Amino acid sequence: MDLAGVDFSAPSPEVAQQLIGVTLLVDGVGGRIVEAEAYDASEPASHCYIGLTERNFSMFGPPGRSYVYRSHGLHWCLNVVCREPGHGAGVLIRALEPLAGEADAAGLARMRARRGVDDVRLLCSGPGRLAQALGVTRAHNNLPLDAPPFLLLPREREAEVLAGPRIGISKALELPWRFVEAGSRFLSKPHRG
DNA sequence: GCAGGGATGAACT
DNA sequence: GTTCATCCCTGCA
Numbered sequence: 001m002d003l004a005g006v007d008f009s010a011p012s013p014e015v016a017q018q019l020i021g022v023t024l025l026v027d028g029v030g031g032r033i034v035e036a037e038a039y040d041a042s043e044p045a046s047h048c049y050i051g052l053t054e055r056n057f058s059m060f061g062p063p064g065r066s067y068v069y070r071s072h073g074l075h076w077c078l079n080v081v082c083r084e085p086g087h088g089a090g091v092l093i094r095a096l097e098p099l100a101g102e103a104d105a106a107g108l109a110r111m112r113a114r115r116g117v118d119d120v121r122l123l124c125s126g127p128g129r130l131a132q133a134l135g136v137t138r139a140h141n142n143l144p145l146d147a148p149p150f151l152l153l154p155r156e157r158e159a160e161v162l163a164g165p166r167i168g169i170s171k172a173l174e175l176p177w178r179f180v181e182a183g184s185r186f187l188s189k190p191h192r193g
Numbered sequence: 194g195c196a197g198g199g200a201t202g203a204a205c206t
Numbered sequence: 207g208t209t210c211a212t213c214c215c216t217g218c219a
Contacts (some may be wrong), residue, residue: 034202073213075201
């Protein structure tokens with residue numbers, strides 16, 4: 001399963017690393033991925049750790065699809081599914097650098113309207129913010145990423161990627177499975193080595 | 194059936 | 207740094 005230069009059948013940490021610098025659009029709105037976290041059925045921080053449930057079934061399906069879940073009763077979070085079907089693994093998309101070129105002005109305006117904020121650095125800097133800016137909800141769960149409304153575009157240049165501990169979890173804190181683009185202004189939190 | 198907790202974000206002090 | 211909005215899943219009765 002290869003899409004936008006990313007091998008989605010690889011282990012999730014590899015997929016997360018490869019996703020940094022890739023452009024993600026939903027219905028034409030989005031930006032470059034600058035922060036992503038890997039999750040796998042083998043470690044307790046993952047929704048997959050407990051096995052297949054109604055909530056996480058997407059992550060046990062074929063790679064290259066979406067997994068969208070509700071966080072804290074309020075926010076939607078977008079993941080991409082990786083590994084082989086039945087394994088249970090995914091990558092949480094945590095932050096985007098919003099596309100800001102002249103051709104993308106309409107997309108930027110839609111993100112600002114959905115978020116209700118003007119500052120471009122607050123549009124997609126966090127998994128809940130990102131989903132709101134892109135209009136992602138439960139309706140986007142378990143959809144293929146190589147078909148509308150999703151569009152993935154390969155890196156235009158090499159990205160310098162740093163690894164560090166994941167954010168907001170209480171288990172498997174030792175795994176350095178958060179990947180960020182070095183020096184990005186659009187991270188949800190600064191990188192820690 | 195019910196209590197506890199969470200891959201968050203915003204508004205506080 | 208702390209608090210809280212408020213849904214869904216889990217574990218235990």
